[in-house]
Amino acid sequence: MTSAPTTAPDIAIDVHGLSKSFNGREVVHDLSMQVKRGSIYGFLGPNGSGKTTTIRMLCGLLTPDRGEGTCLGFDIRRDADKIKRRVGYMTQRFSLYQDLSVKENLEFVARLYGLPDPGGAARDTIRRIGLNGREGQLAGELSGGWKQRLALGACTLPNPKLLLLDEPTAGVDPKARRDFWNEIHALAADGLTVLVSTHYMDEAERCHEIAYIAYGYLLAHGTVDQVIAKSELSTYTVTGGDLNRLAAELAGKPGIDMVAPFGTSLHVSGRDRAALETTIAPYRDGEGWHWQHSEPSLEDVFIDLMTRSKDNFQ
Incomplete structure (x- = not known):
């Protein structure tokens, strides 16, 4: 008997109080989250912070120690098998057969899912992901960007309702990354829900919503603008000479929560605006430095959160 959806039809994932230990x-502590259908939801955080464990619990691939919720309308504990059949999973490491051709790999995936016309499904996927002319090329001979396209085609071939991407663009060139994200947005526009972990700020900014997870704790979530606003960081961009000396002198002083170089400038941020202003006042006149108050970037917020996160594995 198929379980009936228990959440609003526009919500793909609705979980409460998820925790997991190894x-x-x-590695994940009391996490609650909602993800809208057809949205691209990005997960950010340090390595080993629980991102992959969280994603796998959200979609029933891993059973939580505590907590409950639904994914695609199915209970993440009782209906894990039903959820798995509706999920496409693209890992960071290329996982298709290197010694099979593009077409052979896709036909194999189609047979694995019991599709009635494996050859037709493979041809349709090849056309959709732009691999025309490469059907007979061995997967192991493809460049990183083409392998990425093939992997995306393979995990979307059976028409899943949810797509999991674990740092999918690591090691590919900027154009391949942009093409990949254009395809992801096209899929989401057709109703596919996407969960993606990434370390790239430009990719995070292309997500509809993001979550920052550090060592098991959900520290921030929402749209990029919401996450930046909730950080309550006051930021200055400083230009001029000898910025390394300025950074060394400011680090750790009252009101200074983050000092980080950005190209030929320095970003100086703090959550206590008054304390920040008091600390930087002596440096604002003379020394040839120019101070410009600016909006904090997502990277400013990311670095600040990383600085404040406590590694519970140390």
Whole structure:
């Protein structure tokens, strides 16, 4: 008997209080989250912070120790098998057969899912992902960008309702990354829900919503604008000479939560505006530095959150 959806039809994932431990260490703590259908939801955070564990629990691939919720209308505990059949999973490492051709790999995936016309499904996918003319090329001979396209084609071939991407663009060139994201947005526009972990700020900014997870704790979530606003960072962009000396002198002083170089400038940020202003006042006159108050970037917020995160594995 198929379980009936228990959440609003526009919500793909609705979970509450998820926690998970491995070998006595809690890697995800009391996490609650909602993800809208047809949205691209980005996960950011340090390596080992629980992003992949969180994603796998959200879609029933991993059973939480505590907590409950639904994915695609199915209970993440009771209906894990039903959820798995509706999920496409693209790992960071290329996982198709290197010694099979593009067409052979896609036909194999189609047979694996029991599609009635594997050859037709492979041809349709090749056309959709722009691999025409490469049907007979061995997967192992493809460049990183073409492998990425093939992997995306393989995991979307059976028409999943949810797509999981684990740092999918690591090691590919900027044009391949942009083409990849254009395809992801096209898929989302057709109703596919996408969960993606990434370390690239430009990719995070292309997500409809993002979540920052650090060592098991959800520290921030929402649209990029909401996450930046909720950080309450006051930021200055400083230009001029000897910025390394300025950074060294400011680091750790009252009101200074982050000092980071950005190209030929320095970003100086703090959440206590009054304390920040008091600390930087002596540096604003003379020394040839120019101080410009600016809106914090997502990267400013990301660095600030990383600085404040406590590694619970140390």
